[in-house]
Amino acid sequence: DAKTTQPPSMDCAEGRAANLPCNHSTISGNEYVYWYRQIHSQGPQYIIHGLKNNETNEMASLIITEDRKSSTLILPHATLRDTAVYYCIVRGSGNKLVFGAGTILRVKS
Amino acid sequence: DTGVSQDPRHKITKRGQNVTFRCDPISEHNRLYWYRQTLGQGPEFLTYFQNEAQLEKSRLLSDRFSAERPKGSFSTLEIQRTEQGDSAMYLCASSARYGGGLSEETQYFGPGTRLLVL
Numbered sequence: 001d002a003k004t005t006q007p008p009s010m011d012c013a014e015g016r017a018a019n020l021p022c023n024h025s026t027i028s029g030n031e032y033v034y035w036y037r038q039i040h041s042q043g044p045q046y047i048i049h050g051l052k053n054n055e056t057n058e059m060a061s062l063i064i065t066e067d068r069k070s071s072t073l074i075l076p077h078a079t080l081r082d083t084a085v086y087y088c089i090v091r092g093s094g095n096k097l098v099f100g101a102g103t104i105l106r107v108k109s
Numbered sequence: 110d111t112g113v114s115q116d117p118r119h120k121i122t123k124r125g126q127n128v129t130f131r132c133d134p135i136s137e138h139n140r141l142y143w144y145r146q147t148l149g150q151g152p153e154f155l156t157y158f159q160n161e162a163q164l165e166k167s168r169l170l171s172d173r174f175s176a177e178r179p180k181g182s183f184s185t186l187e188i189q190r191t192e193q194g195d196s197a198m199y200l201c202a203s204s205a206r207y208g209g210g211l212s213e214e215t216q217y218f219g220p221g222t223r224l225l226v227l
Contacts, residue, residue, distance in 0.1 A: 032213055034215070036218075041198075041223075042220060042221070043113075043200050043202075043218035043219050043220045043221045044152065044200070044202075044218045045218070046215055046216070046217055046218075049213070049215060051213070085151075087151060091214070095140075095142075095157055095164070095165060095206075095214075096142065096154035096157065096165070096167075097142075097144075097152070097154070097202075097216060098154070099151030099152050099153070100151055101150075101151060102151060
């Protein structure tokens, strides 16, 4: 599975959009990009995933560049409850998820 | 909507004791995964089942660890002769995956069992 690179931490003002970047320059054609988040002391929560096209659900939007080497998770109106560690994972043919260090998002009032 | 459940949520034990954790996956999910997470780190894969068959085990899963999924529904993870280094959050996830093809498979995690070995 391709390796991902994320900034270690980011701050966002409450009510503003949070844009979390992820680089995955070695991604292969059949590998999906998955985003999870983990709020302190809880299990990881699935957010969204995509292959080529941009995706949107009730939680977030996922923007994948045309060359698929990077993506951005967008939380349109961040709240204090969105403070968490966000993991970007590229999932290939292997079955397990390989978590990196993720990005600590701090939403501030 | 019943998600993945895990029991117990917290366990404190003394070094050398055996502990067993249970995971109930989302119904009709045929795959079940176990992960371990230590403080400040992301979750690390331990093992997974497809139905009742254990198909992959990580090198992290020492001989003291055993996992079962006897009827392809719930799963147990047992740690024998616990050590202080076993202190961690043990996470279970489930997914539905049928056939081969593209790698789209969404795993849903439970709340975890936090183990403290004294």
